[in-house]
Amino acid sequence: MMKKFSFIIVALLLVLTACSNSENSSGSSSGNVTLKYWIWDKNQLPAMQDIAKEFEKKHPKINVKIEVTPWEQYWSKLETAATGNSLPDVFWMNGPNIVKYASNNMLLPINDQIKKDNVDLSNYPKALVDLYTVEGKHYGLPKDFDTIGLWYNKKLFDEAKVPYPDETWDWAKLKEAAKKLTNPSKGVWGIAAAMENQSNYYNTIFQNGGTVISDDMKKSGYDSPETIEGLKFWTDLIKDKVSPTQAQMTETKPNNLFESGKVAMMFAGSWMQIEFAQNDYTKDKVDVTVLPKGKKRAVVIHGLTSVISANTPHKKEAWEFVKYLGSKEAALIQAKTGTQIPAYNGTQKDWVESNKKFNLQVFIDSAKYATPLPISKDTSKWWDLETEYFKKAWGQEMSPEQAAKEVAKKMNELLSKE
Amino acid sequence: MNVMNTELRKGKSGIKLKAASSFKNKSKRSDWFWGYLMIAPTILGLAIFYMWPTIQTIYFSFTKWGAFGNHEWIGLENYKQLFHDPNVLKAFENTLIYTVITVPVGIILSIFIAVFLNQKIKGVSFYRTLYFLPVVTMPAAIAMVWKWLYNSDFGLINEILRSVGMKGPSWISDPDIALYSIILVAVWSSVGYNMVIFLSGLQGISKTYYEAATIDGAGPFTKFFKITLPMLTPIIFFVSIMSLINAFQVFDLILMMIGSTSNAIEETQSVVYLFYQNAFVLNNKGFAAAIAVVLLAVILVITAIQMKLQKKWVHYE
Numbered sequence: 001m002m003k004k005f006s007f008i009i010v011a012l013l014l015v016l017t018a019c020s021n022s023e024n025s026s027g028s029s030s031g032n033v034t035l036k037y038w039i040w041d042k043n044q045l046p047a048m049q050d051i052a053k054e055f056e057k058k059h060p061k062i063n064v065k066i067e068v069t070p071w072e073q074y075w076s077k078l079e080t081a082a083t084g085n086s087l088p089d090v091f092w093m094n095g096p097n098i099v100k101y102a103s104n105n106m107l108l109p110i111n112d113q114i115k116k117d118n119v120d121l122s123n124y125p126k127a128l129v130d131l132y133t134v135e136g137k138h139y140g141l142p143k144d145f146d147t148i149g150l151w152y153n154k155k156l157f158d159e160a161k162v163p164y165p166d167e168t169w170d171w172a173k174l175k176e177a178a179k180k181l182t183n184p185s186k187g188v189w190g191i192a193a194a195m196e197n198q199s200n201y202y203n204t205i206f207q208n209g210g211t212v213i214s215d216d217m218k219k220s221g222y223d224s225p226e227t228i229e230g231l232k233f234w235t236d237l238i239k240d241k242v243s244p245t246q247a248q249m250t251e252t253k254p255n256n257l258f259e260s261g262k263v264a265m266m267f268a269g270s271w272m273q274i275e276f277a278q279n280d281y282t283k284d285k286v287d288v289t290v291l292p293k294g295k296k297r298a299v300v301i302h303g304l305t306s307v308i309s310a311n312t313p314h315k316k317e318a319w320e321f322v323k324y325l326g327s328k329e330a331a332l333i334q335a336k337t338g339t340q341i342p343a344y345n346g347t348q349k350d351w352v353e354s355n356k357k358f359n360l361q362v363f364i365d366s367a368k369y370a371t372p373l374p375i376s377k378d379t380s381k382w383w384d385l386e387t388e389y390f391k392k393a394w395g396q397e398m399s400p401e402q403a404a405k406e407v408a409k410k411m412n413e414l415l416s417k418e
Numbered sequence: 419m420n421v422m423n424t425e426l427r428k429g430k431s432g433i434k435l436k437a438a439s440s441f442k443n444k445s446k447r448s449d450w451f452w453g454y455l456m457i458a459p460t461i462l463g464l465a466i467f468y469m470w471p472t473i474q475t476i477y478f479s480f481t482k483w484g485a486f487g488n489h490e491w492i493g494l495e496n497y498k499q500l501f502h503d504p505n506v507l508k509a510f511e512n513t514l515i516y517t518v519i520t521v522p523v524g525i526i527l528s529i530f531i532a533v534f535l536n537q538k539i540k541g542v543s544f545y546r547t548l549y550f551l552p553v554v555t556m557p558a559a560i561a562m563v564w565k566w567l568y569n570s571d572f573g574l575i576n577e578i579l580r581s582v583g584m585k586g587p588s589w590i591s592d593p594d595i596a597l598y599s600i601i602l603v604a605v606w607s608s609v610g611y612n613m614v615i616f617l618s619g620l621q622g623i624s625k626t627y628y629e630a631a632t633i634d635g636a637g638p639f640t641k642f643f644k645i646t647l648p649m650l651t652p653i654i655f656f657v658s659i660m661s662l663i664n665a666f667q668v669f670d671l672i673l674m675m676i677g678s679t680s681n682a683i684e685e686t687q688s689v690v691y692l693f694y695q696n697a698f699v700l701n702n703k704g705f706a707a708a709i710a711v712v713l714l715a716v717i718l719v720i721t722a723i724q725m726k727l728q729k730k731w732v733h734y735e
Contacts, residue, residue: 076698076699079485079486079698079701080698082486083486083487100485104485104486106486187571195679246681247570247588247591247592247680247681247682248570248571248588248591250591250677250679250680250681251565251568251569251570251571251588251590251591252569252571252572378485380699381700384699384700387678387679391679391680391681392681395681397681
């Protein structure tokens with residue numbers, strides 16, 4: 001009896017150790033290492049797979065396993081993984097979250113590796129290198145950058161006999177065109193005034209000379225009249241019925257409305273290029289131009305990077321992969337697939353040429369006068385405030401002034417605790 | 419020789435006896451052992467994945483969380499904040515409305531369907547499958563499909579209403595009716611599961627009762643109310659406890675169909691949705707734990723009351 005029992009116990013233990021082995025060292029006995037790489041954009045998966053394939057060719061002993069988690073769940077999943085000490089080896093990071101992860105020692109600083117391997121940081125736009133430098137430590141090589149453009153549906157413009165938007169447009173012209181393009185009997189709206197910060201209202205706030213957060217990240221800018229005016233731009237479009245209502249846009253995403261010819265214009269980032277290029281409806285009916293001018297020209301710029309988990313058992317291999325992701329070669333692969341504007345200087349031209357149907361040069365040109373995406377140490381907390389109050393302003397339940405002042409008050413409270 | 423023989427026999431039998439009794443003891447012990455070994459996976463699973471997290475949650479409800487698992491003890495602060503938070507009160511109110519409607523409506527409907535599908539009608543297994551399908555479908559898939567059906571501009575429901583000249587409401591974005599739209603989906607998706615349980619209950623009722631009642635001249639309604647319903651009460655009791663607990667934990671439909679950017683969310687968010695929002699989006703894990711503990715207490719009290727009340731209306735055969 002005892003023998004049988006001990007046999008079972010041994011068998012159980014064997015199974016257990018086998019499981020834990022495959023979890024941790026992923027078959028290191030054969031010398032192979034598998035790196036887990038988390039990303040959030042399914043549109044960019046093919047480009048990332050191509051890059052990983054090239055990397056694996058150069059490093060036959062390293063495998064890269066890419067996992068896509070949709071944007072809506074990415075950050076809660078990542079934070080849960082970080083809390084449970086099970087971060088992937090390499091993962092995408094953005095501006096709003098970098099300070100939080102870096103200052104809590106979740107990420108591996110790469111200063112030494114950069115020095116040892118002679119990586120030249122002047123190959124990347126300085127603003128992006130600085131974005132991922134926290135207290136003098138570098139955490140990532142810039143992967144890409146994105147700016148925002150005005151996308152428009154040429155077919156709807158032709159039908160309404162409105163000339164296409166160009167660099168002469170300002171806010172007034174946009175509103176006027178939106179009115180002409182709106183056709184309730186056909187269910188067509190002039191523009192989608194979505195409640196989105198980076199794609200929409202941050203741009204108009206900056207164009208109106210407003211701010212979202214002070215330079216020292218201590219004070220909210222939402223109580224300034226210029227900022228409020230930048231929000232009103234959007235709520236007025238809904239009030240004038242030239243945009244679908246907030247309720248309609250929560251039921252059907254603005255992208256889907258644009259992709260089915262229900263809205264004629266929308267602000268959208270350069271990262272949408274690939275989706276519009278692949279969509280059967282939009283691929284030859286839409287184009288893009290520079291954002292209309294407010295008091296001045298302005299646009300939000302932001303870019304991603306890939307960072308290494310501080311606790312990865314494969315620090316060396318992870319750095320090799322991150323270094324490759326930041327290389328010119330990887331940038332060119334990315335550029336040719338058209339997914340994202342690569343950050344590596346001189347490779348942007350290849351991205352512009354990846355799709356000649358759209359006027360992609362506007363995204364590169366507008367980077368010259370762009371403002372970085374506003375961030376602080378715990379950005380997500382006040383992004384949540386924005387959603388909570390601005391959805392009421394967008395839903396016409398609250399005036400933009402009132403919503404902005406509420407956000408300013410609570411945001412200042414949050415910032416004082418950071 | 420003889421003496422020796424008997425002695426030997428005695429001794430032999432003595433040994434035999436001893437061996438037998440020790441074997442009996444051993445087998446009893448090994449029975450115990452095997453019994454525990456067999457339930458060990460479940461007990462271990464329960465302990466690791468239910469009991470320990472419950473204890474931890476109660477502990478965390480007295481803490482405040484920073485980034486990545488750093489937390490500090492703050493005593494009853496979360497509970498104080500909780501009872502003054504209008505969002506929490508509203509969430510409990512929403513959950514209560516949801517429960518009070520889904521549970522009775524769901525039970526009555528599923529009894530009705532179970533009785534109907536217990537008849538000898540053509541294609542009965544087809545109908546049974548049809549009603550059971552939502553149970554084997556993923557909740558996320560159900561939410562996605564219904565979200566499209568409910569879409570105010572392009573949804574099937576409003577399209578049908580339009581074709582008969584009616585203007586359909588904004589089912590899931592109008593704060594006044596969004597909760598009821600969710601309730602409709604919840605009832606639809608729970609009816610199948612309850613129906614199967616009721617069906618097995620119905621088939622357990624002895625035919626002799628009905629035969630005797632027929633001889634006494636009872637009609638179908640009398641039979642239903644005097645025989646079927648009383649005989650079903652133990653099952654109704656079980657189903658009502660289970661659906662009540664389920665209803666109090668409604669979450670996925672609200673997350674998938676309404677979402678945080680909708681202006682209807684304040685009017686629909688349930689307690690568990692608020693818990694999720696605090697724990698995983700806002701990272702107020704201490705506050706979220708306090709919400710979970712209060713919800714646990716509420717469910718516990720209501721289930722205890724149900725247990726007490728069962729003597730009054732549940733008939734065991």
